[in-house]
Amino acid sequence: PIPSEHRGAPINYVICNDRATLLYLTNLGCIDQNTWMSRIGTLECPDSILIDLDPQETSFEKIVEAALLVRDKLELIGLDGYPKTTGGDGLHIYIPVEPRYTYEQARSFAEIISRLVVQENPNLFTTPRAVEKRRRNRVYFDWMQLSYSKTIAAPYVLRARDGAPVATPLKWSEVKPGLKPEQFHVRNAVERFRKCGDLFAPVLTNRQRLEPALKKLSKLAS
Secondary structure, three states, rough: OEOOOOOOEEEOOOOOOOOOHHHHHHOOOOOOOEEEEOOOOOOOOOEEEEEEEEEOOOOOOHHHHHHHHHHHHHHHHOOOEEEEEOOOEEEEEEEEEEEOOOOHHHHHHHHHHHHHHHHHOOOEEEEEOOOOHHHOOOEEEOOOOOOOOEEOOOOOOOOOOOEEOOOOOHHHHHOOOOHHHHHOOOHHHHHHHEEEEOOOOOHHOEOOOOHHHHHHHHHHHH
């Protein structure tokens, strides 16, 4: 049970940490598995800074271009990011961190990254939260999704969409022109896992600190 100001009463959330619970949810008809970005014990502090890149009436080629730009900025400040298809039209980049930063701090950091990439290529991105204000043929850089109790499609989950796509962790070498999210689906996901292993595992173990990256950002700005 987690208190909810909106409902005025606690909400009972499912703790899905074993096969039996996963099968129970599946039996209820739950196809998309959407998880919090923090875990029990540190609910107020996310385990990752999420960057959500969504197409705003544009091609996936531009999503790839945007993701590579984000990767370059992260490398510049000494942080590892891990890409994943959403199972939809966009791409997620996870920046795993120690669960010591508040959601507000993590969100502010994502906003800084947003400003850096937008400054470098303003014609590639759009950032307004309101859909009607976003510019077409751009990539929407969503850093506001990173918030307490908000959920995101978990890695390896099947999505309730045509073609049964799977939200799939990627190697950065795969994020290149020609990448299509629909190429990862229920018919090849298991074989890919056997071949590539768990590409998402570092997101759960590579707990990074933001302070060194902030110092590098400060030097870049000066």
